[in-house]
Amino acid sequence: MYPKIAKIIVDVPTMQTDKPFSYAIPDELVALIQIGMRVHVPFGKGNRLMQGFVVGFDAGKTDVSELKSISEVLDFEPVLNHEQLKLADEMRKTVFSYKISILKAMLPNLLNSSYDKVLTTTDVTVAAQYFGNSTEIHFSSLDENEQAVMMKLHREGKISVKYVAHAKESIKTKKVVTLTDVTALKALTIPLRAKKRLEMQAFLQDCAEEKTWDYSELVKKFSREVVKFFLMKAILNLTEVEVSRSQDYFSNITADEQKVLNAEQMSAYQAIINSAEKPFLLEGVTGSGKTEVYLQVIAHTIAQGKTAIMLVPEISLTPLMTSRFIARFGENVAIMHSGLSDGEKYDEWRKIAAGKAQVVVGARSAIFAPLENIGAIIIDEEHETSYKQDSNPRYHARDIAIWRAKYHGAALVLGSATPSLETRARAQQNVYQLLHLTQRANAKAQIPQVEILDMRQHLSDKSASFSQVLLDKISEKIAKNEQVVLMLNRRGYSSFVMCRDCGFVPECPNCDISLTLHMDTKTLNCHYCGHTENIPYACPNCQSQKIRYYGSGTQKVEEELSELLPTVRILRMDVDTTKKKGAHGRILNSFGAGEADILLGTQMIAKGLDFPNVTLVGVINADTALNLPDFRSSERTFQLLTQVAGRAGRADKVGEVLIQTFNPNHYAIKLAQTHDYESFYQTEMDFRRKLGYPPYYYTVQIVISHKNEDEAVKKSYEIMTILRRNLTEKAQILGPIPKPIARTHNLYHYQLLIKYRFEANLTQALNAVLDLTQVRENRELRLAIDNEPQNFM
Numbered sequence: 001m002y003p004k005i006a007k008i009i010v011d012v013p014t015m016q017t018d019k020p021f022s023y024a025i026p027d028e029l030v031a032l033i034q035i036g037m038r039v040h041v042p043f044g045k046g047n048r049l050m051q052g053f054v055v056g057f058d059a060g061k062t063d064v065s066e067l068k069s070i071s072e073v074l075d076f077e078p079v080l081n082h083e084q085l086k087l088a089d090e091m092r093k094t095v096f097s098y099k100i101s102i103l104k105a106m107l108p109n110l111l112n113s114s115y116d117k118v119l120t121t122t123d124v125t126v127a128a129q130y131f132g133n134s135t136e137i138h139f140s141s142l143d144e145n146e147q148a149v150m151m152k153l154h155r156e157g158k159i160s161v162k163y164v165a166h167a168k169e170s171i172k173t174k175k176v177v178t179l180t181d182v183t184a185l186k187a188l189t190i191p192l193r194a195k196k197r198l199e200m201q202a203f204l205q206d207c208a209e210e211k212t213w214d215y216s217e218l219v220k221k222f223s224r225e226v227v228k229f230f231l232m233k234a235i236l237n238l239t240e241v242e243v244s245r246s247q248d249y250f251s252n253i254t255a256d257e258q259k260v261l262n263a264e265q266m267s268a269y270q271a272i273i274n275s276a277e278k279p280f281l282l283e284g285v286t287g288s289g290k291t292e293v294y295l296q297v298i299a300h301t302i303a304q305g306k307t308a309i310m311l312v313p314e315i316s317l318t319p320l321m322t323s324r325f326i327a328r329f330g331e332n333v334a335i336m337h338s339g340l341s342d343g344e345k346y347d348e349w350r351k352i353a354a355g356k357a358q359v360v361v362g363a364r365s366a367i368f369a370p371l372e373n374i375g376a377i378i379i380d381e382e383h384e385t386s387y388k389q390d391s392n393p394r395y396h397a398r399d400i401a402i403w404r405a406k407y408h409g410a411a412l413v414l415g416s417a418t419p420s421l422e423t424r425a426r427a428q429q430n431v432y433q434l435l436h437l438t439q440r441a442n443a444k445a446q447i448p449q450v451e452i453l454d455m456r457q458h459l460s461d462k463s464a465s466f467s468q469v470l471l472d473k474i475s476e477k478i479a480k481n482e483q484v485v486l487m488l489n490r491r492g493y494s495s496f497v498m499c500r501d502c503g504f505v506p507e508c509p510n511c512d513i514s515l516t517l518h519m520d521t522k523t524l525n526c527h528y529c530g531h532t533e534n535i536p537y538a539c540p541n542c543q544s545q546k547i548r549y550y551g552s553g554t555q556k557v558e559e560e561l562s563e564l565l566p567t568v569r570i571l572r573m574d575v576d577t578t579k580k581k582g583a584h585g586r587i588l589n590s591f592g593a594g595e596a597d598i599l600l601g602t603q604m605i606a607k608g609l610d611f612p613n614v615t616l617v618g619v620i621n622a623d624t625a626l627n628l629p630d631f632r633s634s635e636r637t638f639q640l641l642t643q644v645a646g647r648a649g650r651a652d653k654v655g656e657v658l659i660q661t662f663n664p665n666h667y668a669i670k671l672a673q674t675h676d677y678e679s680f681y682q683t684e685m686d687f688r689r690k691l692g693y694p695p696y697y698y699t700v701q702i703v704i705s706h707k708n709e710d711e712a713v714k715k716s717y718e719i720m721t722i723l724r725r726n727l728t729e730k731a732q733i734l735g736p737i738p739k740p741i742a743r744t745h746n747l748y749h750y751q752l753l754i755k756y757r758f759e760a761n762l763t764q765a766l767n768a769v770l771d772l773t774q775v776r777e778n779r780e781l782r783l784a785i786d787n788e789p790q791n792f793m
């Protein structure tokens with residue numbers, strides 16, 4: 001007896017629809033509908049057709065007379081599995097976002113947009129009965145009964161399905177040529193003057209039957225005419241096959257042998273493969289061979305017949321990086337990152353869902369990869385903020401990883417040279433097991449010497465961005481044919497003011513945090529408590545008039561640099577030069593090939609680069625991140641400087657690092673100089689404890705947006721009242737204050753920050769806040785609830 005009622009989450013992100021609705025399953029679909037499939041259902045007064053997910057059945061009830069019916073099934077197989085549905089339930093409790101947004105986040109975009117299914121068959125009887133003269137049928141052209149028939153045939157394996165987006169992204173194919181008749185090939189007599197044909201005949205004769213070539217390659221090699229000649233003789237056969245669009249990643253990569261692990265790597269590796277009881281924190285200095293440990297853990301996992309997820313930050317997901325995995329695991333790797341088109345992402349997703357990939361390498365959303373039987377999940381650079389999604393659903397990939405690792409009994413490895421304070425604190429309390437790599441893996445490579453340049457004394461007469469010391473060093477390296485990486489820190493661009501003479505940056509009297517420049521109001525504001533003051537005309541510290549809005553663009557710096565050093569070859573890498581697809585990889589390849597002396601870039605260049613010829617890393621401005629109105633600004637600065645310093649001297653040449661700063665005595669900079677993570681951790685933990693920030697306190701940010709500023713303020717106070725009513729005295733609620741970027745998209749943004757240690761009613765309180773958007777008078781109100789916010793801009 002099949003259930004007759006399905007529970008469906010409809011694609012309407014509101015509180016009322018945040019629970020499943022019951023729909024009757026029409027008779028012809030009864031045997032076909034499965035949990036995890038998408039359907040179309042009539043919804044609301046107008047019975048508009050909406051997409052929804054089947055999340056369960058109501059097996060007990062059979063009275064369907066009161067219910068609306070499902071109008072169409074969109075999938076032949078479930079697109080969400082049991083684990084994912086369970087995970088979505090779990091996520092709903094901590095990610096204050098509607099269920100439907102969570103479910104959609106788990107799927108490739110293509111499945112959240114409109115597309116059609118194309119059916120084909122190789123079964124002669126089926127073809128004769130249903131296909132008539134056509135080779136394919138569009139599913140949408142069938143009526144309900146015909147659709148049901150097709151679904152049954154598909155289940156019997158008699159029909160195959162391709163998803164085709166109505167958008168231009170459909171499945172990509174290429175023409176291939178197969179050698180089908182070697183005897184005929186040998187028997188062929190070709191006149192001597194037909195040189196190209198003879199050449200191709202010889203070429204083919206060296207190959208076995210069933211051998212396949214790209215049509216375009218053969219054409220390039222011999223010409224269209226010549227290939228056609230062999231096709232006409234039926235010696236070759238031309239067909240069209242589907243290609244994975246990420247195929248480019250796989251070409252031209254030579255296989256790579258695993259390295260012999262050093263003692264530290266080996267003991268980390270052993271610990272990881274022998275227990276999945278608690279997560280591991282692999283804390284290893286830059287170049288210590290963390291990636292080699294990951295590779296071998298994954299190899300071990302595959303050998304056991306299990307699968308693995310490898311997460312890396314979006315910006316380090318370069319061809320250089322992915323090739324390390326492909327070189328080891330070949331076609332077993334699926335790659336997921338935002339540079340792919342929707343079609344390509346969908347290809348990779350299908351490869352994974354079909355069980356054709358054992359290893360998924362990807363950025364944040366790859367944590368949802370529909371792998372079965374996961375044996376290892378690895379998060380490289382676990383401290384990176386890009387692991388937290390900053391739009392709905394605001395999940396942190398680390399939390400999802402913890403949940404999935406537990407579900408599968410898989411090993412979880414969080415790796416970093418500079419772990420986030422949250423993670424390191426957990427390791428301190430034995431919630432995670434701490435593993436250390438203290439040496440560079442390449443025995444000849446030394447951790448580089450770091451020199452700090454006090455820019456208050458070294459501002460060169462020639463340049464606003466470069467000290468003479470840095471310029472001289474650059475020239476010296478280039479003269480030796482070595483390469484230089486220069487980083488321009490663009491975070492917080494122009495968002496604060498600083499005295500050019502003494503480096504003074506105005507701070508909030510209540511919060512120990514630098515004030516944000518608001519050009520619209522011409523004031524300096526505190527991001528946390530709302531304190532405001534006027535922009536000073538003279539430095540309150542040294543009375544100098546040289547108070548400046550701080551920040552400079554990479555392009556400007558590039559121009560400056562090429563004036564100062566006219567003969568050097570500079571490659572620039574920033575958001576502008578990497579907009580085009582593949583540009584990122586081309587720049588890195590070109591630099592790796594020695595086609596430039598200097599790689600000048602933003603934070604993008606700080607991570608993952610492993611170029612043996614780089615012997616100097618220069619940081620043009622260490623301070624910008626330091627002065628952001630964010631309690632994590634010191635942590636970010638320390639992490640960034642340590643990372644970028646780690647790009648120098650990775651092979652046998654000695655590396656040097658020069659950091660230009662106006663705050664040479666700041667602990668984040670001094671401790672980055674000595675690569676002293678341990679002291680940084682201690683210092684920063686003290687600071688966090690005193691000010692009541694994570695990891696000592698938990699935080700939740702609520703952003704209230706409205707096109708009318710008075711309304712935004714009013715609603716903020718209303719929310720504050722709800723929170724106060726539900727939370728204990730111990731919870732601190734900061735704000736409401738305007739966001740640093742107070743108005744975007746014609747909306748005014750205000751924020752509240754809750755700091756707390758233990759609040760039993762927090763979930764209830766936040767759901768009550770979310771409920772506000774359901775009241776009619778609040779239809780223009782936008783709310784974002786961000787659990788453990790990573791970004792305060």
Ligand SMILES: Nc1ncnc2c1ncn2[C@@H]1O[C@H](COP(=O)(O)OP(=O)(O)OP(=O)(O)O)[C@@H](O)[C@H]1O
Nearest residue numbers: 259260261262286287288289290291292441442608
């Ligand atoms: N056991 C080993 N023997 C020899 N070379 C090794 C070994 N392990 C790693 N290497 C090499 O040392 C270099 C640094 O290793 P890897 O990139 O894995 O370090 P990492 O800790 O991931 O680096 P980072 O975090 O700084 O990007 C690489 O060129 C790698 O091939």
Ligand SMILES: [Zn+2]
Nearest residue numbers: 499502539542
């Ligand atoms: Zn000053």
Ligand SMILES: [Zn+2]
Nearest residue numbers: 508511526529
């Ligand atoms: Zn303040």
